[in-house]
Amino acid sequence: MLAFMTKRLGLAILVALTVSILAFLLLHLSGDPALALAGEGARQADIEMIRKAYGLDRPIVVQYADWLWRIMQGDFGMSVYFKTPAGPLILAKLGTTLMLGVAALGVALAVSIPLGVLAALYKGSIIDRFCLAIAVLGQALPNFFFALLLIMFFSISLRILPVSGSGTWQHFVMPAIALGYYIAPAFMRLIRAGMIEVLSADYIRTARAKGLPARTVIFKHALRNAIVPVVALAAVQLGYLLGGSVVIETIFALDGLGYLAYQSITFKDYPVMQLIVLLLSVLYVLLTLASDIANAWLDPRIRVS
Amino acid sequence: MSLTPPTTIDPTRPGAQSTQSLDSPALAAAALSGEQAVTGATDLGTRALAGAAAPGAQAAPGAPGPGSQDRGTRPSLARRIWQNKALFTGGGILLLILLIALLAPWISPHDPYVQNLANRTIPPVWSERGSWVHPLGTDQLGRDYLSRIFYGARISLLIGASVALISGIIGTVMGMAAGYFGGRVDMVVSFLVTTRLSMPVILVALATVAIVGGSLWVVILVLGLLKWDRFAVVMRSATQQVRSLEYVAAAQAAGASTWRIVRGEVLPNVVPHLIVIATLEAASAILLEASLSFLGLGVQPPLPSWGLMISEAKAYMFFSFWLISIPGTALALLIFAINLAGDGLHQFLTPQERT
Numbered sequence: 001m002l003a004f005m006t007k008r009l010g011l012a013i014l015v016a017l018t019v020s021i022l023a024f025l026l027l028h029l030s031g032d033p034a035l036a037l038a039g040e041g042a043r044q045a046d047i048e049m050i051r052k053a054y055g056l057d058r059p060i061v062v063q064y065a066d067w068l069w070r071i072m073q074g075d076f077g078m079s080v081y082f083k084t085p086a087g088p089l090i091l092a093k094l095g096t097t098l099m100l101g102v103a104a105l106g107v108a109l110a111v112s113i114p115l116g117v118l119a120a121l122y123k124g125s126i127i128d129r130f131c132l133a134i135a136v137l138g139q140a141l142p143n144f145f146f147a148l149l150l151i152m153f154f155s156i157s158l159r160i161l162p163v164s165g166s167g168t169w170q171h172f173v174m175p176a177i178a179l180g181y182y183i184a185p186a187f188m189r190l191i192r193a194g195m196i197e198v199l200s201a202d203y204i205r206t207a208r209a210k211g212l213p214a215r216t217v218i219f220k221h222a223l224r225n226a227i228v229p230v231v232a233l234a235a236v237q238l239g240y241l242l243g244g245s246v247v248i249e250t251i252f253a254l255d256g257l258g259y260l261a262y263q264s265i266t267f268k269d270y271p272v273m274q275l276i277v278l279l280l281s282v283l284y285v286l287l288t289l290a291s292d293i294a295n296a297w298l299d300p301r302i303r304v305s
Numbered sequence: 306m307s308l309t310p311p312t313t314i315d316p317t318r319p320g321a322q323s324t325q326s327l328d329s330p331a332l333a334a335a336a337l338s339g340e341q342a343v344t345g346a347t348d349l350g351t352r353a354l355a356g357a358a359a360p361g362a363q364a365a366p367g368a369p370g371p372g373s374q375d376r377g378t379r380p381s382l383a384r385r386i387w388q389n390k391a392l393f394t395g396g397g398i399l400l401l402i403l404l405i406a407l408l409a410p411w412i413s414p415h416d417p418y419v420q421n422l423a424n425r426t427i428p429p430v431w432s433e434r435g436s437w438v439h440p441l442g443t444d445q446l447g448r449d450y451l452s453r454i455f456y457g458a459r460i461s462l463l464i465g466a467s468v469a470l471i472s473g474i475i476g477t478v479m480g481m482a483a484g485y486f487g488g489r490v491d492m493v494v495s496f497l498v499t500t501r502l503s504m505p506v507i508l509v510a511l512a513t514v515a516i517v518g519g520s521l522w523v524v525i526l527v528l529g530l531l532k533w534d535r536f537a538v539v540m541r542s543a544t545q546q547v548r549s550l551e552y553v554a555a556a557q558a559a560g561a562s563t564w565r566i567v568r569g570e571v572l573p574n575v576v577p578h579l580i581v582i583a584t585l586e587a588a589s590a591i592l593l594e595a596s597l598s599f600l601g602l603g604v605q606p607p608l609p610s611w612g613l614m615i616s617e618a619k620a621y622m623f624f625s626f627w628l629i630s631i632p633g634t635a636l637a638l639l640i641f642a643i644n645l646a647g648d649g650l651h652q653f654l655t656p657q658e659r660t
Contacts, residue, residue: 011499018500026509029516036516136648140641142592144599145615145633148622156623243505247596261508262600265515273512277504284503 004296012289019281020071024064026277027270037080037270071278081269089260090275096166096256100179100249101241103172105234107180108187115184116191117223123196131192135185143244147178147251164253175252179244183237187230194226201225228298232291242280385653392649398642406458414440415449417456417609422447426625441631444614445621450628453609454635460610461639464525464594465587471529472590473583476536481575483537484544485567494537501534507596514602524603528590539582543575577654584647588640595636611636 027033034051035042051057055066070077076087119131154161154174165171198204199222207217245258253259257276264272386393405412424447428435435442441450483494506528513527547553548571556566595612597603604610606617611632618628 011496014496015500015503018496019503022500022504026512026516029513136644137637137641140637140644142595142599142612142633142636142640144596144612145629145636148615148619148629148633152622152626240505243508246505246507246511247600250600262511265511265602268515270516277508277512280505280508281503284505288503 001296005293008289008292008296012285016282016285019285020068020278021064023274023278023281024067026274028060033270037268039268071275076275077271079264079269079272081264081267081272086272086275089272090257090279093255093257093260094279096254097242097245097249097258100172100175100245100254100256101238103176104180104183104241105238107176108182108184108237109230109234111181111184112187112191113223113227116188117195117218119188119192120195120199120226121218123192128192131188135188138181139185143178143182144247144251146181147174147248150174150178151251164251166253166255171252171254175245175248175254178251179241179248182244183240186237187233190230190233191226194229195222198222198226232295238287240284242283389649389653391645392653395642395645395647395649398638399646402458402639402642403462405455406462409452409455409459413449413452413455414438415452417448417452418607420446420448426621426628428625429627429631432627442625442627444618444628445625450631453614454611454631457609457611457614457632457635458639460521460604460608461591461594461636463521464528465591465643467525468528468532468590468594469583469587471525472531472533472586473536473579475530476533477540477579479533480537480540481544481567481571484541484546485548485563485571487545491541494541498534498537501531506531507593510593510597511600511602514597519597519602519605521604521608524594524597528593532586532590532593535586536579536582539578540575543578544571547571547574580654581647581651584643584650588643588647591636591643592640 027036032047034047034054034056037054038047038050055063058066067077074087076085076090078084079086079089082089115131115134119128122128151163151174155163161170161173162168204217204222207221208214212221242257245256246261247258248254249256249258250262257280261273261276263269264276380388386396421443424439424443426445427439427443427447429442429450430437430440432442439449439451441454444450444453479494479497483491510524510527510531514523517523517527553566553570556570561569594603594610595615598610598612599616601616604613606613614632615629615636618625618632622629
């Protein structure tokens with residue numbers, strides 16, 4: 001177990017370092033980052049000044065090392081647009097986005113578990129086909145379009161939910177649905193496949209033969225085992241949800257990391273943009289690491305190979 | 306049977322489980338995660354992936370490649386397509402959209418770029434104030450909506466096809482190299498896939514487009530360079546599978562060069578998987594482009610990208626709902642058709658993997 005964890009941790013660190021290089025290089029895609037920061041139509045003198053101020057006249061390797069060194073020490077630089085330190089700015093928004101991610105995951109599980117179990121219990125029936133149809137149709141709907149439909153329905157027609165903002169829990173309802181419905185089909189299929197496999201296992205037959213009520217067999221014996229891969233997946237999906245929140249938070253003007261990312265991109269606030277790319281990637285690395293270790297712990301077969 | 310040869314160190318999966326259909330949690334999660342979920346076809350992709358990655362439990366000769374034994378007794382090709390409802394329906398809708406895209410200049414009732422401020426936001430023909438002059442009405446600048454939808458199909462299909470082509474070439478080369486050579490090559494490719502998966506596609510794409518400047522070709526290039534991961538993952542396991550078959554060993558024994566084996570023995574057998582993944586990635590790319598354009602950092606006006614049309618009409622949606630519902634429906638229909646066709650193709654091309 002220890003050897004597996006060390007190996008896995010080493011890989012995670014290596015990936016995180018590579019990601020940091022890529023995030024750093026993003027700004028240099030334009031050719032001249034000083035020009036990109038100054039914006040179009042800037043005077044040559046201003047560009048030179050920015051080049052000096054940001055240390056962009058140094059060799060690129062030195063710039064990267066300096067950037068990473070500062071980040072490791074907790075110095076995240078300044079936001080060009082908000083004129084405040086970038087670190088606290090990002091951390092203040094992280095909570096909102098994490099909350100949205102968890103809520104979206106909750107929506108996805110609340111939809112996918114009942115449907116997945118139903119589809120597995122009535123495999124091949126009209127119910128199964130109906131669940132499949134929902135999955136296929138749901139996946140065809142772009143999430144930003146679905147978000148607008150939600151606004152039309154809940155805010156304009158029913159007038160029960162606020163269109164945008166992030167003050168209360170009501171502000172999270174539509175974003176969580178818009179973000180969560182999309183991953184529900186994946187969970188549903190996984191649960192369906194898992195349930196079908198588990199339901200034919202010997203211990204389920206034993207449980208049934210003992211005369212246990214169907215409900216106990218399905219939920220206590222079968223679902224508990226069918227849901228293991230889903231738990232593993234959930235950790236990783238949360239990582240995706242963090243990235244996917246860019247579109248959804250922007251539509252609902254939900255004041256989280258995704259909206260900040262969009263703002264930093266449109267306001268050319270590149271230091272903040274780089275940090276968010278780095279932060280979300282590292283979060284993803286950590287989540288997969290945690291998920292793999294949890295899986296190895298649950299399933300000894302993984303550790304041995 | 307384990308898919309991973311014992312000598313291979315594989316960072317993307319902690320271990321090979323022979324019984325589970327989703328080979329390893331990390332690999333399955335990786336395939337499911339990230340932009341795929343933003344962009345669609347997650348479940349279908351998983352199924353395709355599971356199909357490619359899983360048959361560890363099966364006997365090896367069940368590997369890819371449409372069955373060759375009982376060709377004589379099988380129904381005809383047309384009949385098989387007709388019987389495969391997913392392929393028939395999905396392919397049919399897709400073909401129709403393709404025709405519309407190709408014939409757009411001839412079948413569009415108006416020029417999609419000509420503005421007419423006197424005729425702004427005319428509703429579609431089925432509403433009271435609509436008329437057959439503008440069957441789908443006009444937008445906030447008085448442009449004919451039907452013509453813009455027709456021309457928008459061109460953009461979506463172009464994006465889907467080009468991105469699938471670019472990322473398909475990158476991913477196939479990487480995946481096949483990893484699967485064929487194993488060892489160090491496999492380690493490097495797996496590391497690259499892991500790294501690529503950890504970066505949120507939509508964010509990196511947005512940032513890149515913002516820095517480099519948005520245009521149709523920039524979007525295609527950025528997405529093409531970002532979306533090779535699933536190709537690499539699937540091609541890797543499909544190649545591993547084929548490589549372990551006896552006829553590859555026979556070809557090696559006969560002294561065939563690596564290139565010749567890859568081209569002659571391996572590639573033809575992984576093509577079915579390649580086609581399935583290409584359809585799913587095309588759908589995913591179309592959705593990503595729509596999202597980027599919706600956020601204003603994709604295809605630029607006045608091009609009639611469906612995502613951009615929804616974005617531009619957002620401010621008018623309360624009074625002119627059709628302005629967002631029409632391009633939204635078009636987008637959903639196209640993605641639905643591609644996913645359905647991909648699912649059908651999967652059954653059609655790799656029938657032995659159906660459960």
